[in-house]
Each structure stands twice: as C-alpha cells, then as structure tokens.
Amino acid sequence: MIGDHVLFLDGEALIIDKPAGLPVDRPRDGAISLENHLSNLTFGFRRWPQAVHRLDRDTSGCLLLSRNPKAHARLQQAFEAGAVTKRYLAVLDGVPEGEAGEIDLPLGKVSSAEQGWRMRHDPAGKAARTAWQVLKVQDGLALVEFRPATGRTHQIRVHALEGLGVPVLGDPTYGRSHKAGMMLHAAALSVPRAGKPDAAAEAPWPARFAHVGFDG
16 A cells, blocks of 8 residues: 555655556556555645656656645755755666766657657757766676766666666666566655755665665
C-alpha cells in the first residue's frame, strides 16, 4: 500500500518512495498511476496531495508532494531556482572512463514516427549539468552516483549514454531492457524551506539492484 512508502510528512509536504513502474501522471492508456493512490495519502487532510516534480515511470525513489496550494507554489519555486539537492543511484550497463566528473550537455527533444520521442544532446537545447561518481564496479557493470544540478526530462539517462558513453541498465529507450527493470533510483532529496527545516528524505535501497549484484 502506498501509505507504507511515506518517508517524510508534515503539514505542507510529504515525500514518498515511489515504486518503479508507477507513473506519476495518468498514462494515455488509463493504466494505474500515482493519481489512483492520492486518496490514501491525505493523512487527515481533505485535500489530495499534488506532485511537485516528476520521476519517470521506471525510476523509483524520493518524490515530493505538496499538501496545499500555497506550499505547492513555494516548493515548485525551490525546484525552479535550482535550490533542491537531489542524489540518484544507477547501475550502468558497462563501466565509464574515469572515476568522477561533471557532465555538461544541453538537452532537446526529438521525435520520429518509428521511435516516438526522446531527449538528446542539443547545443541549442536547455542547459543540463550532472555531477557523477563511480561507487563500485562489478561483473562489467558500474554503480554510479549522480547529482543533477538541473532537472531536465530524462537528464540522467541521456547524460549516462551521451556524456559517459554507457546507458543505464534496463533503460528501454536509451539502452536495453532488463527483466529486473530500469536501474535508476532517486536515493535522496532535500528541499529548503524558509523558516522551516528542509523537506528531506532518503529512500531505501531498491531490491532490484540486488538482482544485478549490487546490495546496499
């Protein structure tokens, strides 16, 4: 039950550990999404919470929701101002060169009838920067920490492929699918709030990472 996934809760915000495979927005095919679970995340409030940002369907981990409209506006402003600290973990389908660095590749959207839409490096696109560090290498795969300074769509997935030359394992769009799913996890999130403690949380280690040899 989604109520068991709450990592942080106060009067204006909550952070959940979003399961992999659960879309934040309702898909066109009408499949189950986060919206179907919002009534179970009210915790005494009449108003349903609202997602402040997005995680891809197959990405698990920290997702921030607001509990009232005024809080929603303030929390969104923190994201827009680049004041939010985000930490992701990914298992890459290969080993990148080097041990750490920063990827600075602007991104733009492209689409075709054959492949649908995707993001790619575009010098005229929106600025996108991601710091990265290899944490562990095993069996030809790499566990990598990513700390994005911007929040572009598919940013880490494209930066892994085009910036490091190695896609996220299980990424059906930029790499190859894997039976255990896509190995990308929003491990930690911290959102500053004026006059209040940060809305912050760390998500548990994803079980599917262990399926490919990386235990927490």
